[in-house]
Ligand SMILES: [Fe+2]
């Protein structure tokens with residue numbers, strides 16, 4: 001059983017963002033498996049760097065997407081992202097100082113945050129976007 005299981009209830013029906021969320025889930029599982037297999041400091045360090053970097057990349061990409069659809073709740077969404085980034089970076093400093101026990105804490109933080117955030121907060125912009133798409137296509141068919 002994986003550390004994080006991708007299930008359909010994590011889908012927000014925006015394919016590009018679903019793909020990035022799946023990538024994050026894959027990276028969380030990869031780190032978890034490597035740690036469980038007893039991989040060394042160097043390997044875990046490389047995986048953690050990739051995971052944290054990709055988390056930042058995803059949050060940035062998502063914010064660009066929210067701007068592109070004129071999302072009404074973009075500011076509170078960005079605040080949530082900023083809070084996570086601060087928490088992650090704080091733990092990452094400890095991790096980088098050689099405290100590998102921070103690894104599982106970082107992993108738990110990212111998993112819990114990601115799953116809750118996707119289900120509640122990301123889903124809201126997914127619904128908002130799908131309404132926009134539906135409104136555009138109904139304008140097209142009635143024009
Ligand atoms: Fe988000």
Ligand SMILES: [Fe+2]
Nearest residue numbers: 021062118122
């Ligand atoms: Fe997201």
